[in-house]
Amino acid sequence: MDFSSKLLENAVNEMSQLPGIGKRTALRLVLHMLKQPQEQTSQLAAALEKMRNEINFCKNCHNISDLTLCEICANPGRNEKQVCVVEDIRDVMAIENTSQYRGHYHVLGGKISPMDGIGPGDLNIPSLVDKVSNGQVEELIFALSSTMEGDTTNFYIYKQIEGFNVLSTTIARGISVGDELEYADEVTLGRSILNRIPFETSLKS
């Protein structure tokens, strides 16, 4: 693209570094900013910079938090013996939205993915293994995405904590509520038959 202004070109180039935003979308966003009051762009710039420079992570679960201990970890009403292993804050938010879980979380910060150059050393795994080896955890719930990377990460952690006295569970895979059987993929349908539960249990949830 051939821009008539260096300022515009710089802004577009910086915006298009973000994932899923190409040059055209970046230009559209930047031109939108030009039509809005100056303060709006200043506020956006300030919010992004402040967030990036001052963000904190909970020292217990590694979730994003403004305090040293996040609200969930600081809540005495939650069961700290139950730890749900998730990839990032979006998963914490999704599970919290269900109102079905009253335990703690452990945010890994990603999944093992050799293709993207992410190894176990880049994730918050040692602190999780420490918690387990210290006997602080009774149940570890694996709640990573059901992908190759998610399964690899689950298995890696499982091997690390093998031998310690902890119950490892994983969230149920099966047919989504409201889905038609005929459109379900074979693997999911197969697993949902293998892992069937008593009908009475399903009535309660």
Added chain:
Amino acid sequence: MDFSSKLLENAVNEMSQLPGIGKRTALRLVLHMLKQPQEQTSQLAAALEKMRNEINFCKNCHNISDLTLCEICANPGRNEKQVCVVEDIRDVMAIENTSQYRGHYHVLGGKISPMDGIGPGDLNIPSLVDKVSNGQVEELIFALSSTMEGDTTNFYIYKQIEGFNVLSTTIARGISVGDELEYADEVTLGRSILNRIPFETSLKS
């Protein structure tokens, strides 16, 4: 959405003010920034703010430019008697990419759109009428999008310059190069038959 951090919430809220970016996308973008070096976010914030505060518009054609006169208007090799009326800088860039036009532009900064509260007074129309009434323009080429708003704007300007000695033209509407006839809509196909050109002319372009 329930965020565990005010800083994160602010950044997401500001990002989701941009068109086409919802809360989920904003969160994805902001979390991406957290995984990148701090400097990258600083550079983005600085580029946006600098662009918004220091941007200039060419005093002749109203295109975005770092100087008082844009490169196109300052180029003595271009025909200033020919003026192409466009909506914004993206259209200038698109036409420049074709390398088929060697005249000047006039950037309106939008289209007349009562639904969005944009009237003729919000656009750069008076300076265009001035140029025409001063006899500076021989041909005015309308190159707005072929929508209700575009047609309204074309017609409004046409009425304003009626009576002045200027040739008004509009870019050709027709079947796109490479398109199959059977998939073309009726209006476009109808217009392309009405506005047919000598076969010899088509061989030259």
